Amino acid sequence: MIFYFSGTGNSYAAACFFAKKKQETVIDLAKVLSDKKFCYEIQEGESLGFVFPTYFWGLPTVVVHGLSRLQIKGKPSYVWAVITCGGGTGASDRQLKAVAKTAGLTVDGVFSLRMPDNYVPMFQAPGKEEAARILKEADRKMEEIGQAIERKEKGEKSGVPGLLLSSLMQPLYRNGRRTFKFSVDNSCIGCGQCESVCPVKAIALEGGKPVWKKERCALCMGCLNRCPAEAIQYGKKTKKHGRYVNPVYGIR
Ligand SMILES: Cc1cc2nc3c(=O)[nH]c(=O)nc-3n(C[C@H](O)[C@H](O)[C@H](O)COP(=O)(O)O)c2cc1C
Ligand code: SF4
Ligand code: SF4
Numbered sequence: 425m426i427f428y429f430s431g432t433g434n435s436y437a438a439a440c441f442f443a444k445k446k447q448e449t450v451i452d453l454a455k456v457l458s459d460k461k462f463c464y465e466i467q468e469g470e471s472l473g474f475v476f477p478t479y480f481w482g483l484p485t486v487v488v489h490g491l492s493r494l495q496i497k498g499k500p501s502y503v504w505a506v507i508t509c510g511g512g513t514g515a516s517d518r519q520l521k522a523v524a525k526t527a528g529l530t531v532d533g534v535f536s537l538r539m540p541d542n543y544v545p546m547f548q549a550p551g552k553e554e555a556a557r558i559l560k561e562a563d564r565k566m567e568e569i570g571q572a573i574e575r576k577e578k579g580e581k582s583g584v585p586g587l588l589l590s591s592l593m594q595p596l597y598r599n600g601r602r603t604f605k606f607s608v609d610n611s612c613i614g615c616g617q618c619e620s621v622c623p624v625k626a627i628a629l630e631g632g633k634p635v636w637k638k639e640r641c642a643l644c645m646g647c648l649n650r651c652p653a654e655a656i657q658y659g660k661k662t663k664k665h666g667r668y669v670n671p672v673y674g675i676r
Contacts, residue, residue, distance in 0.1 A: 425466060426473040427494070429453040429486045431623070431644025433670030434508045434539040434562075439475040440672065441566050442506065442573065448473070453490035454623035454642075465497040471573070472500035472529070474520070478507050478536075479643065480597040481514025481590040483523065486623055486642050492526045502576045504533040506569060510541025514590035515582040533579035535569045537562055542645050542668045545600075545658045549649075549666035559670075601643045603636035605658050612655035618647035 426448050428439035439450045453476070456462065466472060476487045505520055507513045517534040524531045539562050540555045541547050550558060572579065582590075603626060614632035626641035627634045634647070634656070648656040649667045657663055 425464060425470065426450045426475060427453050427456070427490070428474070429476040429484055429490070429623070429644075431477065431642075431646040432542040432649045432668060433673035434542070435475045435477050435506075437670050437672035438506055438508055438537060438539070438562070438566060439473075441563075442473060442475065442570060445570055452623075454486050456490045456494070457486065458625065462493045463495045463497065466500050467498065469501050470498075471502040471504065471576075472496065473503075473573070474505040474531075476505075476507060477542075477644075478509045478513040478516045480593045480600070481512070481586070482516055482594040482597060483519050484642055484644065485597075485601070486644075487520075488523050491520075491523050491529075494527045494529075496527070496529065500529075502533065502573070503529055503531045504535070504573050504579070505531055506535050506537050506566075508537045508539045510543060510547070511538065512536070512589075513582070513586070514593070515586040516590070517580065517582050518587065519590070533573065533577050534581075535572065535579045537565055537569065540668050540670070542649055544645065544649065544662050544665040544667065546661070547665065549668040551666075555668065597643065598640075601640040603638060603641050606636050606648070607657050608634055609653075609655040609657065611653045612651075613653050615652060618651055618656060621646045621650050 426439050430436035443450045507516050513536040521531045540550045540558045618634045619627045619629050624642050626638040628637050
């Protein structure tokens with residue numbers, strides 16, 4: 425059984441990769457929360473996995489809220505996590521272990537996986553070729569991680585630099601989640617994609633245009649990167665930074 429969270433498809437693609445190996449089910453943590461379906465049963469000998477992105481060198485709110493409420497019946501043979509990132513995961517492993525503890529789970533192995541960076545408010549989105557190159561390398565790394573999971577390895581453990589980075593950067597996530605920072609251009613075609621992809625239902629279409637109805641969201645960048653008209657902006661830089669969506673979510 426694999427729980428995942430994904431804004432632009434990287435973590436979903438990775439979750440599917442690992443699920444395919446043993447024909448496991450993948451479960452969206454955003455749906456766990458929206459359906460309030462927190463109880464799951466693990467069969468004897470079955471492992472339990474989590475795949476999600478790092479945000480500000482920590483955990484997305486959906487992962488914190490979903491994981492801390494999970495009620496897992498039965499004892500997983502091994503609990504593992506793969507944290508996708510654009511560069512590094514800081515001390516996300518430590519935060520994950522602490523949150524999992526509140527759900528009575530001990531995480532045995534944590535692995536980081538570099539994938540294309542979707543945080544376009546700060547960085548230029550990778551071009552097609554660069555994204556393809558990073559994804560090819562990620563495929564190779566996933567094979568390695570898959571074997572490490574088979575061997576029930578302990579994976580990586582963050583050190584003091586990661587811890588410092590996370591403690592400095594994580595407070596910025598709460599501020600970044602404020603939805604007044606989003607805006608929509610005239611190029612919006614009113615397709616409703618942003619509303620339907622939002623994992624926390626923060627967007628509603630009003631008069632054919634998206635309106636952010638919640639004060640804060642998960643900041644997954646799904647609405648912005650998956651808008652077919654590139655009509656959604658966040659701050660001043662996204663107009664020039666391009667967009668990124670993993671091919672698993674199809675063409676925008
Ligand atoms: C709000 C936000 C914050 C991010 N912070 C980091 C970070 O601290 N370090 C990093 O390497 N990548 C960071 N990223 C990049 C993502 O972790 C990375 O692109 C991830 O694979 C996206 O996964 P997804 O496609 O499943 O949503 C951030 C992305 C977002 C949206
Ligand atoms: S996804 Fe883009 S084009 Fe479609 S309604 Fe939202 S902002 Fe408009
Ligand atoms: S509003 Fe956009 S960035 Fe925020 S959680 Fe919803 S889809 Fe993600």
